Amino acid sequence: MGDPISLLSERFVKFPGIGPRQAQRFVQFLLRTTPSARRELANAILALSGTHRCGQCMRYHTGEEATCAICLHPSRDAALLAVVASDTDLDALEKSSAYKGYYFVVGGTISLATERASVLREKELLKYIAERIDAGLIEVILAFPANPEGDYTGSQLKAIIGEKYPGIRISSLGRGLSTGSELEYADPDTLKSAFSGRR
């Protein structure tokens, strides 16, 4: 029912950032590959069902252990815990080598339109902070995007964490000129942050 070419094209259209034209191009690309290449792609997609969230940081991983390789790594800095919105943000921080502490993926930001986040894992975060305090945690870093929803999510989490663990330092990522910025094109908020965060 329905032909495979259109059916597959309709599925690719649901992929983030993919329109009908590129979806069709994906199908044509797959038509030109070999049946065995298509089988391997299908298997790779099915294998995702073998992945699971790390019991600590909540990111997806595929290790045999319940806990992921980052959380198990012996040389992470136990004094720091970065709370991030998504696996993608965690990956970005990890790749930058800017940070060596632990992570927690809270699962999104709060939409300002609805003031609701589909899956914000607040309870799990508070529980995990307790665990990390036992392991030497000193500071929680709210590492959210520098936009209104990131700010709002950060301020909400700051309130919740501060109330429950008043002894813990809570910080946010620094704002200011990003690499390559010209003053001429910087927005007033960024310039204000750049002045207040000067050093």
Place this chain on the structure above:
Amino acid sequence: MGDPISLLSERFVKFPGIGPRQAQRFVQFLLRTTPSARRELANAILALSGTHRCGQCMRYHTGEEATCAICLHPSRDAALLAVVASDTDLDALEKSSAYKGYYFVVGGTISLATERASVLREKELLKYIAERIDAGLIEVILAFPANPEGDYTGSQLKAIIGEKYPGIRISSLGRGLSTGSELEYADPDTLKSAFSGRR
């Protein structure tokens, strides 16, 4: 060996126009869908192996017949045969409703760098033209992109077809101002075509 997340990401990187960042985003998107959605996607990919080229126009299709629905359609104009480079170009023409004749997908254009086309189906084209002549063919339209490779492929095919079937009219798509063009931004070649093709 190798974890499913990276493995799948590596496969998506091979998709046309997809970089590492978007490949990762595809994987994260699939991780967030349900196992059954992933199973359906995998099945849709595997189902492509059930598609086959139409025995006449050579485009991929999935009908039970050897011949595709366009070629089987009773009201196509038997006087016309459009030769196109790819399934994608055939789809573009078909969607525009600009054309009601038959098609033949020749499988690419000739690269000017190498003067070789990987899979130009010239013999099959000549054979199919013979069939269509019996069905009333009057004109072959070389419907290639308006670039040097399209021009070169068209002129080569014109020579081959003209030699074998001297009675057949052979035409190329008209050149000129495309919809929305300003004279100011049109290149000299396009302006020349616009003047010589005025009416």
Place this chain on the structure above:
Amino acid sequence: MGDPISLLSERFVKFPGIGPRQAQRFVQFLLRTTPSARRELANAILALSGTHRCGQCMRYHTGEEATCAICLHPSRDAALLAVVASDTDLDALEKSSAYKGYYFVVGGTISLATERASVLREKELLKYIAERIDAGLIEVILAFPANPEGDYTGSQLKAIIGEKYPGIRISSLGRGLSTGSELEYADPDTLKSAFSGRR
């Protein structure tokens, strides 16, 4: 009254396509040049008042004669007259070497929003066509942009010219694939023109 820097910046903002930021950059650029360079620029601007419209084609020129160099040139093709919207379009055609006949700058296109053109020189056009008929004119080419306003202007002028000079051939620039076009990205109208204008 008002400081020269802001005053000049406000004048540059009125230039086509120039926003406040680039206007400021122009002023800073002029501040860094020499007073004599500024004087030369000011003189070049004042010298525009010495230009005048050609008595035949209506484009701006600066020759001592009432008639411009193009219209005076002995080897133009007297059989052809291209009617264009603006001096800029005339320049584009002239640079392309696509055309060797005479020109007439009608002064704009008719806005579809208002159905009014500020300065469409229709009467002057009809008068000039009469002159050119005496010189051997056979065909008027309506060389307008390939957009709805260009089409509408062309069709209005065609009606007016056709009524007054029924013996004159009236043509429009050819439509079709412009140089470099892929079929995949061409709009349906362009594909229709490409098929109907095939040769």
Place this chain on the structure above:
Amino acid sequence: MGDPISLLSERFVKFPGIGPRQAQRFVQFLLRTTPSARRELANAILALSGTHRCGQCMRYHTGEEATCAICLHPSRDAALLAVVASDTDLDALEKSSAYKGYYFVVGGTISLATERASVLREKELLKYIAERIDAGLIEVILAFPANPEGDYTGSQLKAIIGEKYPGIRISSLGRGLSTGSELEYADPDTLKSAFSGRR
């Protein structure tokens, strides 16, 4: 000698960011305005010769006083002096309301290709710092763009100022996520700054 239309077009081509096509469009725009509008524009350009650099901050201004309105303003914060590359950067900071201290336009950044800056006013800067110290200066803020040339210029000036006025605090604009930044698209340097500048 040479016609005014091309002459003016050639002058506009020298404007920053202006190519031949836009230069021509400027000329056509001016041709369509009135002689008196052109006269006013020419006068506005000539009036720039009445502007002069402020004797303190070095920016161009047109006040009757030798010193500009910003430097004369009674409520600026005498504890702060921001050193900027250009008038444009000074304007950007001033418009953002991020800063209320004094300014000094040093006249550029040092090119890393040549290690030379055409007009870096280092001597004038040192002299002006001495003046401002007498007025209560505590901190010099090096407000350069967040790029290699801005960094290099800042570090050079920091060395020179630090040597001559060891008691003065010298700071640079804060780095980090600029407003609207996603972690995913932030470069590693920016993420490092965001972590080290967290608060």
